[in-house]
Amino acid sequence: MRRYLYCYNTIVSFSEPIGNHEFLIRCLPVLGEYMSVEEEHLVLPPDYWKHHGTDTFNNRIVYGGNREPHSALAYVSTGIISMHPYRINNDSLPFSIWLQPTHLTTIISSFSFPPSLLDDTKLAEMSLMEKAESIMHNVNSYLSYVPFSTDVETTAQEVVESRQGVCQDFSHLMIAICRIQGIPARYACGFVEGTGETHAWVEVYDAHQNCWVGFDPTHDIRIEYGYVKLAHGRDAADCPVSRGQYNGFTNQQTQINVILKEV
């Protein structure tokens, strides 16, 4: 077991006051899997109504709103968690949904994969976890990491053609290929050490050990420690750290800061 201190803060400021603002955020570590909380604090502005809950994937959510005109939303989520190796046993949802392609993880059936990315005959002899690991290696060498080359709407199909992206795209491509191979896979996001921003990775279901295990295709590693998960889902659209909507004609500026440190 290891202990980590995390601190996440976001400041969204608006150049002109906005109204009718509603938000939904996922900024609390997922519990009941491989992490438990020693201490946690969430600071939200007092002028919003807010509730805690969970979404359908059992991610913890905080949602609320403020209809009156205001110029900023700021929140801080911080705490200390103890972490076990990255193995997750429980899942309340039907298994099949982790095999279905989604909009962001579909690769058209006529696409011909270069063997360096997907080689069916090579995979055929491998165990499930070897397959996942091999897919991860291939995705990692097939794509180049290019900041700002894609956006939140970029699909696995676009990435497989452009051969570049960020952690979200690496994860989507790996998930897409796993699902084509009949391996249940899901998208995860949260914090890792030293990046200063949120990160995305992949969970793959290991049917032999009956648990989900973590793969980080951006860094080409199997995950053991050091990944604080905020959410998982079918793809990135299921687990945005924050979503919001407001009325107003304004420039929005968002500052995000992440600290994760083993203690």
Next chain:
Amino acid sequence: MSININELTNSRDTVNRWMERFGVRFGVYKHGVFNEQLFPFDSVPRIIKHSDWEYLESGLKQRVTALNMFLWDIYHDKNIIKDGVVPEEFVYSSKGYMPECEGISPQGKIYSHISGIDLVEGKDDKWYVLEDNLRIPSGASYPMIARNVSRKVSPSTFASNAIADNRDYANLLRDMMDDMNDNRGIAVIYTPGRYNSAFFEHSYLAEKTGATLAYPGDLFVENDVVYYAGMFHEKTRVGCIYRRISDEYMDPMVFESSSLLGIPNIMQAYKAGNVALINGIGNGVADDKGIYYFVPKMVKYYLGEESILQNAPTYLPYFKEDYDYVIANIDKLVIKDVSEAGGYGVVFGSELSPEKLEELKQLVIKEPRRWIAQEVVEFKDLEIIEGEELVWRKADLRAFVVSSSKDVRVWRSGLTRFSRNPDSYVVNSSQGGGFKDTWVALED
């Protein structure tokens, strides 16, 4: 029963003029341009015999009851999948299945409060269900207003013929909405606005039910409770929402994030049980064209009864036996793409050139799960007036079934749509068809 409709049929143009004046229209988007069209009314009513109606009514109640039980099961225990009656692929790959609804328990276990079941009467005198529309079935307002106008234009027709009054649809809706509302607040009909194809219907039903017509921006959520923001910024609590926008636009916090039509955080209020959504979110999984095949099996599974209504003979290429039959007989069958709606994804094998047919066959071979195939049902044609003469055209019937926690009721009328093209089986209003009033005879 003898029925005399001469005076009514002679006044077709008058009825159409009145409806035009009332703004009875539907909108069509084509190539990005919005156009409103009149929905041509044919004054020769479809008359359903009393005994036929009794049969249809009991069959429709049974079918919709089973569909609601299926939806509850899918989003809770999933027994029908565990027992191998419906293969899970058909459920979880359906676009209508929404994992976000897992474990949410709508009041009264109702997911489809208003169901539009499309039927045809075959030349063999049997009725067949062509599809179930559970998401946002539209069209009830057209026969409502047509009857209203017809009664004014030709009162004697309705004085002398013993047919069921269909102007009670608003009461059926209102009773159901009151039951769902449970005295929590006001009832609203939530429209995306006047550029929606069915805006006439939204406003007409609001007027007739006495519900408030709400537009995007009128409703908001605070502390898991939904409110209507009035003109003077007062807050009025909302207890039930008859929403006329699709699931994916309902809550930008959970579904399509770019939706400006939705009510942010409505899903949290719905989950908390503080508002009823009519119809329930996620019910499209039961009106999926692939699930349709299994509806008679659901009736048997949940109710222990044989299905009263029959499906058109349907094949799922997903099953080996059906696959072989479909590939061998593709030129005789109707092939439907389960991933599309609105009548655009329906192909008649007999109408295709050999090349196109081969292309379609290859598509079926490639993705068997994506298609269903049906025998062409020889519909009984109905008379319509074309110019000065009577001609026979294909027609279907959309029956409306209203379900609350107390009961399931079938509206004693329905929308009869006909194709104006003599060779076409496609009766969708978006493809240029017209409609008739549907009379249910009170005696045989």
